[in-house]
Amino acid sequence: MEIKELIQELKRKKELSDLDEGFVEHRVIDYLKQNKLEEQFKDKKFIKTRRYDILFKDLRRLLREAYGMFRSDDFKEHPSTKSRIIYYKYIYKKIFEITGKPKKILDLGCGLNPLSYEYLDCKPFYYAADISNNELKIVNNYFKENKIKGETFTFNMVDSSYKDLPKVDVCFLFKVLEELELIKRDISEKVIKEIKADWIIASFSKVTLGGKPIKKMWRVWFEKIIKKLGLYYVIFDIGDEIFFVIKKD
Ligand SMILES: C[S@@+](CC[C@H](N)C(=O)[O-])C[C@H]1O[C@@H](n2cnc3c(N)ncnc32)[C@H](O)[C@@H]1O
Incomplete structure:
Protein backbone atom coordinates (compact mmCIF):
# COMPACT_ATOMS: atom_id res chain seq x y z
CA MET A 1 0.00 0.00 0.00
CA GLU A 2 1.12 3.57 -0.64
CA ILE A 3 1.30 6.03 2.25
CA LYS A 4 -0.43 8.64 0.07
CA GLU A 5 -3.49 6.37 -0.31
CA LEU A 6 -3.72 5.89 3.44
CA ILE A 7 -3.44 9.65 4.01
CA GLN A 8 -6.35 10.26 1.62
CA GLU A 9 -8.43 7.61 3.39
CA LEU A 10 -7.69 9.10 6.81
CA LYS A 11 -8.61 12.56 5.58
CA ARG A 12 -12.00 11.45 4.27
CA LYS A 13 -13.54 12.28 7.64
CA LYS A 14 -14.91 15.79 7.37
CA GLU A 15 -13.18 17.18 10.45
CA LEU A 16 -9.80 15.97 9.17
CA SER A 17 -10.24 16.96 5.53
CA ASP A 18 -8.37 20.27 5.69
CA LEU A 19 -5.50 18.97 7.82
CA ASP A 20 -2.01 19.48 6.41
CA GLU A 21 -0.89 16.35 4.53
CA GLY A 22 2.68 16.55 5.78
CA PHE A 23 1.44 16.37 9.36
CA VAL A 24 -0.64 13.25 8.62
CA GLU A 25 2.28 11.66 6.77
CA HIS A 26 4.55 12.13 9.80
CA ARG A 27 1.95 10.49 12.06
CA VAL A 28 1.65 7.50 9.68
CA ILE A 29 5.43 7.06 9.48
CA ASP A 30 5.78 7.33 13.27
CA TYR A 31 3.04 4.73 13.73
CA LEU A 32 4.57 2.27 11.26
CA LYS A 33 7.96 2.62 12.96
CA GLN A 34 6.64 2.32 16.50
CA ASN A 35 4.66 -0.80 15.60
CA LYS A 36 7.35 -2.30 13.33
CA LEU A 37 4.92 -2.44 10.42
CA GLU A 38 7.07 -0.83 7.71
CA GLU A 39 7.63 -4.06 5.77
CA GLN A 40 4.09 -5.39 6.17
CA PHE A 41 2.66 -2.09 5.03
CA LYS A 42 4.37 -2.37 1.63
CA ASP A 43 2.46 -5.60 0.91
CA LYS A 44 -0.62 -4.99 -1.27
CA LYS A 45 -2.66 -7.47 0.76
CA PHE A 46 -2.03 -5.63 4.03
CA ILE A 47 -5.11 -3.47 3.51
CA LYS A 48 -7.32 -6.58 3.82
CA THR A 49 -5.93 -7.62 7.19
CA ARG A 50 -7.24 -7.00 10.69
CA ARG A 51 -3.97 -5.29 11.58
CA TYR A 52 -4.72 -2.68 8.92
CA ASP A 53 -8.14 -2.02 10.46
CA ILE A 54 -6.50 -1.50 13.84
CA LEU A 55 -3.86 0.78 12.35
CA PHE A 56 -6.56 2.82 10.62
CA LYS A 57 -8.66 3.21 13.76
CA ASP A 58 -5.62 4.09 15.90
CA LEU A 59 -4.48 6.78 13.48
CA ARG A 60 -7.95 8.28 13.09
CA ARG A 61 -8.35 8.43 16.85
CA LEU A 62 -4.93 10.03 17.30
CA LEU A 63 -5.63 12.64 14.62
CA ARG A 64 -9.08 13.39 15.98
CA GLU A 65 -7.79 13.79 19.53
CA ALA A 66 -4.85 15.91 18.54
CA TYR A 67 -6.60 17.95 15.90
CA GLY A 68 -10.13 17.09 14.86
CA MET A 69 -12.94 17.32 17.37
CA PHE A 70 -15.15 20.28 16.76
CA ARG A 71 -14.26 23.27 14.62
CA SER A 72 -16.21 26.19 13.33
CA ASP A 73 -15.49 28.69 10.56
CA ASP A 74 -17.08 31.37 12.69
CA PHE A 75 -14.73 33.27 15.01
CA LYS A 76 -17.50 33.75 17.58
CA GLU A 77 -18.46 30.06 17.53
CA HIS A 78 -15.04 28.41 17.33
C1 LIG B 1 -7.42 24.38 20.57
S1 LIG B 1 -6.97 25.08 19.06
C2 LIG B 1 -6.41 26.68 19.56
C3 LIG B 1 -6.44 27.69 18.45
C4 LIG B 1 -5.91 29.08 18.82
N1 LIG B 1 -4.54 29.05 19.23
C5 LIG B 1 -6.75 29.68 19.91
O1 LIG B 1 -6.41 29.56 21.07
O2 LIG B 1 -7.78 30.27 19.58
C6 LIG B 1 -5.46 24.29 18.67
C7 LIG B 1 -4.89 24.67 17.33
O3 LIG B 1 -3.60 24.07 17.21
C8 LIG B 1 -3.45 23.60 15.90
N2 LIG B 1 -2.47 22.51 15.91
C9 LIG B 1 -2.60 21.27 16.44
N3 LIG B 1 -1.49 20.56 16.24
C10 LIG B 1 -0.61 21.38 15.59
C11 LIG B 1 0.70 21.22 15.08
N4 LIG B 1 1.35 20.08 15.20
N5 LIG B 1 1.29 22.26 14.46
C12 LIG B 1 0.64 23.45 14.33
N6 LIG B 1 -0.62 23.65 14.77
C13 LIG B 1 -1.23 22.64 15.39
C14 LIG B 1 -4.83 23.14 15.50
O4 LIG B 1 -4.97 23.08 14.11
C15 LIG B 1 -5.70 24.21 16.15
O5 LIG B 1 -5.93 25.29 15.29
Whole structure:
Protein backbone atom coordinates (compact mmCIF):
# COMPACT_ATOMS: atom_id res chain seq x y z
CA MET A 1 0.00 0.00 0.00
CA GLU A 2 1.12 3.57 -0.64
CA ILE A 3 1.30 6.03 2.25
CA LYS A 4 -0.43 8.64 0.07
CA GLU A 5 -3.49 6.37 -0.31
CA LEU A 6 -3.72 5.89 3.44
CA ILE A 7 -3.44 9.65 4.01
CA GLN A 8 -6.35 10.26 1.62
CA GLU A 9 -8.43 7.61 3.39
CA LEU A 10 -7.69 9.10 6.81
CA LYS A 11 -8.61 12.56 5.58
CA ARG A 12 -12.00 11.45 4.27
CA LYS A 13 -13.54 12.28 7.64
CA LYS A 14 -14.91 15.79 7.37
CA GLU A 15 -13.18 17.18 10.45
CA LEU A 16 -9.80 15.97 9.17
CA SER A 17 -10.24 16.96 5.53
CA ASP A 18 -8.37 20.27 5.69
CA LEU A 19 -5.50 18.97 7.82
CA ASP A 20 -2.01 19.48 6.41
CA GLU A 21 -0.89 16.35 4.53
CA GLY A 22 2.68 16.55 5.78
CA PHE A 23 1.44 16.37 9.36
CA VAL A 24 -0.64 13.25 8.62
CA GLU A 25 2.28 11.66 6.77
CA HIS A 26 4.55 12.13 9.80
CA ARG A 27 1.95 10.49 12.06
CA VAL A 28 1.65 7.50 9.68
CA ILE A 29 5.43 7.06 9.48
CA ASP A 30 5.78 7.33 13.27
CA TYR A 31 3.04 4.73 13.73
CA LEU A 32 4.57 2.27 11.26
CA LYS A 33 7.96 2.62 12.96
CA GLN A 34 6.64 2.32 16.50
CA ASN A 35 4.66 -0.80 15.60
CA LYS A 36 7.35 -2.30 13.33
CA LEU A 37 4.92 -2.44 10.42
CA GLU A 38 7.07 -0.83 7.71
CA GLU A 39 7.63 -4.06 5.77
CA GLN A 40 4.09 -5.39 6.17
CA PHE A 41 2.66 -2.09 5.03
CA LYS A 42 4.37 -2.37 1.63
CA ASP A 43 2.46 -5.60 0.91
CA LYS A 44 -0.62 -4.99 -1.27
CA LYS A 45 -2.66 -7.47 0.76
CA PHE A 46 -2.03 -5.63 4.03
CA ILE A 47 -5.11 -3.47 3.51
CA LYS A 48 -7.32 -6.58 3.82
CA THR A 49 -5.93 -7.62 7.19
CA ARG A 50 -7.24 -7.00 10.69
CA ARG A 51 -3.97 -5.29 11.58
CA TYR A 52 -4.72 -2.68 8.92
CA ASP A 53 -8.14 -2.02 10.46
CA ILE A 54 -6.50 -1.50 13.84
CA LEU A 55 -3.86 0.78 12.35
CA PHE A 56 -6.56 2.82 10.62
CA LYS A 57 -8.66 3.21 13.76
CA ASP A 58 -5.62 4.09 15.90
CA LEU A 59 -4.48 6.78 13.48
CA ARG A 60 -7.95 8.28 13.09
CA ARG A 61 -8.35 8.43 16.85
CA LEU A 62 -4.93 10.03 17.30
CA LEU A 63 -5.63 12.64 14.62
CA ARG A 64 -9.08 13.39 15.98
CA GLU A 65 -7.79 13.79 19.53
CA ALA A 66 -4.85 15.91 18.54
CA TYR A 67 -6.60 17.95 15.90
CA GLY A 68 -10.13 17.09 14.86
CA MET A 69 -12.94 17.32 17.37
CA PHE A 70 -15.15 20.28 16.76
CA ARG A 71 -14.26 23.27 14.62
CA SER A 72 -16.21 26.19 13.33
CA ASP A 73 -15.49 28.69 10.56
CA ASP A 74 -17.08 31.37 12.69
CA PHE A 75 -14.73 33.27 15.01
CA LYS A 76 -17.50 33.75 17.58
CA GLU A 77 -18.46 30.06 17.53
CA HIS A 78 -15.04 28.41 17.33
CA PRO A 79 -14.55 26.69 20.71
CA SER A 80 -11.20 28.33 21.54
CA THR A 81 -12.03 31.88 20.56
CA LYS A 82 -15.65 31.69 21.71
CA SER A 83 -14.64 31.04 25.32
CA ARG A 84 -12.49 34.19 25.44
CA ILE A 85 -14.47 36.53 23.21
CA ILE A 86 -15.67 38.76 26.05
CA TYR A 87 -12.20 38.88 27.57
CA TYR A 88 -10.05 39.55 24.51
CA LYS A 89 -9.45 43.25 25.12
CA TYR A 90 -8.56 42.61 28.72
CA ILE A 91 -6.30 39.64 27.90
CA TYR A 92 -4.21 41.64 25.42
CA LYS A 93 -4.08 44.66 27.71
CA LYS A 94 -2.79 42.49 30.51
CA ILE A 95 -0.22 40.74 28.30
CA PHE A 96 1.15 43.93 26.75
CA GLU A 97 1.37 45.66 30.12
CA ILE A 98 4.05 43.09 30.84
CA THR A 99 5.70 42.73 27.43
CA GLY A 100 5.17 46.18 25.97
CA LYS A 101 3.28 46.61 22.69
CA PRO A 102 4.80 44.36 20.04
CA LYS A 103 5.84 45.29 16.51
CA LYS A 104 5.79 41.67 15.38
CA ILE A 105 3.61 38.81 16.59
CA LEU A 106 3.92 35.14 15.72
CA ASP A 107 0.82 33.05 16.46
CA LEU A 108 1.58 29.32 16.31
CA GLY A 109 -1.33 26.85 16.15
CA CYS A 110 -3.27 30.05 15.55
CA GLY A 111 -6.68 28.61 14.63
CA LEU A 112 -8.94 31.65 14.22
CA ASN A 113 -7.25 33.65 16.98
CA PRO A 114 -5.75 36.20 14.52
CA LEU A 115 -9.32 37.36 13.88
CA SER A 116 -9.05 39.04 17.27
CA TYR A 117 -6.56 41.53 15.75
CA GLU A 118 -8.82 44.52 16.43
CA TYR A 119 -8.61 43.85 20.19
CA LEU A 120 -4.82 44.09 20.24
CA ASP A 121 -5.00 47.86 20.45
CA CYS A 122 -1.82 48.21 18.37
CA LYS A 123 -0.93 47.36 14.78
CA PRO A 124 1.84 44.77 14.72
CA PHE A 125 2.88 42.65 11.76
CA TYR A 126 1.09 39.35 12.37
CA TYR A 127 2.53 35.98 11.37
CA ALA A 128 -0.15 33.28 11.67
CA ALA A 129 0.66 29.57 11.34
CA ASP A 130 -1.27 26.33 11.73
CA ILE A 131 -1.71 22.89 10.17
CA SER A 132 -5.33 23.62 9.30
CA ASN A 133 -5.53 24.83 5.70
CA ASN A 134 -9.10 25.97 6.15
CA GLU A 135 -8.32 28.17 9.14
CA LEU A 136 -5.28 29.67 7.41
CA LYS A 137 -7.48 30.53 4.42
CA ILE A 138 -10.01 32.31 6.65
CA VAL A 139 -7.24 34.22 8.44
CA ASN A 140 -5.63 35.18 5.15
CA ASN A 141 -8.93 36.54 3.81
CA TYR A 142 -9.46 38.44 7.04
CA PHE A 143 -6.00 40.04 6.76
CA LYS A 144 -6.67 41.05 3.16
CA GLU A 145 -10.17 42.40 3.79
CA ASN A 146 -9.01 44.44 6.77
CA LYS A 147 -5.71 45.53 5.20
CA ILE A 148 -3.77 43.98 8.07
CA LYS A 149 -0.04 43.57 7.56
CA GLY A 150 0.43 39.88 8.08
CA GLU A 151 1.32 36.53 6.63
CA THR A 152 -0.17 33.07 6.95
CA PHE A 153 1.78 29.86 6.48
CA THR A 154 1.60 26.16 7.26
CA PHE A 155 3.85 25.23 10.16
CA ASN A 156 3.74 21.83 11.80
CA MET A 157 4.96 22.41 15.35
CA VAL A 158 5.84 18.76 15.93
CA ASP A 159 7.96 18.05 12.87
CA SER A 160 8.95 21.32 11.16
CA SER A 161 12.23 23.13 11.79
CA TYR A 162 11.94 26.10 14.14
CA LYS A 163 14.98 27.66 12.45
CA ASP A 164 12.67 28.73 9.62
CA LEU A 165 10.45 30.82 11.86
CA PRO A 166 10.73 34.62 11.97
CA LYS A 167 12.15 36.38 15.02
CA VAL A 168 9.42 38.34 16.77
CA ASP A 169 8.66 40.39 19.87
CA VAL A 170 5.81 38.22 21.07
CA CYS A 171 4.84 34.64 20.23
CA PHE A 172 1.39 33.28 21.09
CA LEU A 173 0.98 29.60 21.95
CA PHE A 174 -2.67 29.68 22.88
CA LYS A 175 -4.18 26.31 23.81
CA VAL A 176 -1.86 24.40 21.53
CA LEU A 177 0.78 22.73 23.71
CA GLU A 178 -1.73 20.18 25.06
CA GLU A 179 -2.37 19.01 21.48
CA LEU A 180 1.34 18.69 20.73
CA GLU A 181 1.91 16.70 23.90
CA LEU A 182 -0.63 14.13 22.68
CA ILE A 183 1.58 13.48 19.68
CA LYS A 184 4.99 13.83 21.35
CA ARG A 185 5.37 13.85 25.10
CA ASP A 186 7.62 16.56 26.54
CA ILE A 187 7.84 18.44 23.24
CA SER A 188 6.83 21.69 24.97
CA GLU A 189 10.28 22.23 26.42
CA LYS A 190 11.84 22.05 22.97
CA VAL A 191 9.18 24.42 21.59
CA ILE A 192 9.90 27.02 24.27
CA LYS A 193 13.64 26.68 23.74
CA GLU A 194 13.55 26.99 19.95
CA ILE A 195 11.11 29.85 19.37
CA LYS A 196 12.90 33.09 18.57
CA ALA A 197 10.91 35.68 20.50
CA ASP A 198 11.46 38.17 23.30
CA TRP A 199 8.29 36.94 24.97
CA ILE A 200 6.22 33.77 24.70
CA ILE A 201 2.62 33.68 25.84
CA ALA A 202 1.36 30.14 26.39
CA SER A 203 -2.17 29.40 27.48
CA PHE A 204 -4.09 26.35 28.66
CA SER A 205 -7.78 25.74 29.00
CA LYS A 206 -9.05 24.81 32.42
CA VAL A 207 -12.13 23.06 31.07
CA THR A 208 -12.86 20.43 28.42
CA LEU A 209 -14.89 21.16 25.29
CA GLY A 210 -17.89 19.95 27.26
CA GLY A 211 -17.14 22.47 30.04
CA LYS A 212 -15.91 19.95 32.62
CA PRO A 213 -12.76 20.78 34.64
CA ILE A 214 -9.59 19.33 33.10
CA LYS A 215 -7.92 16.81 35.37
CA LYS A 216 -4.34 17.27 34.21
CA MET A 217 -2.68 20.07 36.11
CA TRP A 218 -1.17 21.98 33.20
CA ARG A 219 -0.23 24.81 35.52
CA VAL A 220 2.00 22.62 37.69
CA TRP A 221 3.43 20.67 34.79
CA PHE A 222 4.22 23.71 32.65
CA GLU A 223 5.57 25.76 35.54
CA LYS A 224 8.10 22.99 36.15
CA ILE A 225 9.37 23.28 32.58
CA ILE A 226 9.71 27.07 32.74
CA LYS A 227 11.51 26.86 36.06
CA LYS A 228 13.83 24.17 34.71
CA LEU A 229 14.73 26.47 31.82
CA GLY A 230 15.38 29.27 34.31
CA LEU A 231 13.03 31.73 32.60
CA TYR A 232 11.20 34.66 34.19
CA TYR A 233 7.42 34.35 33.97
CA VAL A 234 4.11 35.76 35.13
CA ILE A 235 0.91 33.72 35.41
CA PHE A 236 -2.66 34.94 35.36
CA ASP A 237 -6.09 33.39 34.87
CA ILE A 238 -8.84 34.93 32.79
CA GLY A 239 -12.13 33.13 32.28
CA ASP A 240 -11.46 29.44 31.79
CA GLU A 241 -7.89 29.96 30.64
CA ILE A 242 -4.48 30.17 32.31
CA PHE A 243 -1.87 32.41 30.68
CA PHE A 244 1.90 32.20 31.11
CA VAL A 245 3.82 35.29 30.01
CA ILE A 246 7.41 34.13 29.65
CA LYS A 247 10.50 36.28 29.09
CA LYS A 248 12.61 34.51 26.55
CA ASP A 249 15.44 36.87 25.50
C1 LIG B 1 -7.42 24.38 20.57
S1 LIG B 1 -6.97 25.08 19.06
C2 LIG B 1 -6.41 26.68 19.56
C3 LIG B 1 -6.44 27.69 18.45
C4 LIG B 1 -5.91 29.08 18.82
N1 LIG B 1 -4.54 29.05 19.23
C5 LIG B 1 -6.75 29.68 19.91
O1 LIG B 1 -6.41 29.56 21.07
O2 LIG B 1 -7.78 30.27 19.58
C6 LIG B 1 -5.46 24.29 18.67
C7 LIG B 1 -4.89 24.67 17.33
O3 LIG B 1 -3.60 24.07 17.21
C8 LIG B 1 -3.45 23.60 15.90
N2 LIG B 1 -2.47 22.51 15.91
C9 LIG B 1 -2.60 21.27 16.44
N3 LIG B 1 -1.49 20.56 16.24
C10 LIG B 1 -0.61 21.38 15.59
C11 LIG B 1 0.70 21.22 15.08
N4 LIG B 1 1.35 20.08 15.20
N5 LIG B 1 1.29 22.26 14.46
C12 LIG B 1 0.64 23.45 14.33
N6 LIG B 1 -0.62 23.65 14.77
C13 LIG B 1 -1.23 22.64 15.39
C14 LIG B 1 -4.83 23.14 15.50
O4 LIG B 1 -4.97 23.08 14.11
C15 LIG B 1 -5.70 24.21 16.15
O5 LIG B 1 -5.93 25.29 15.29
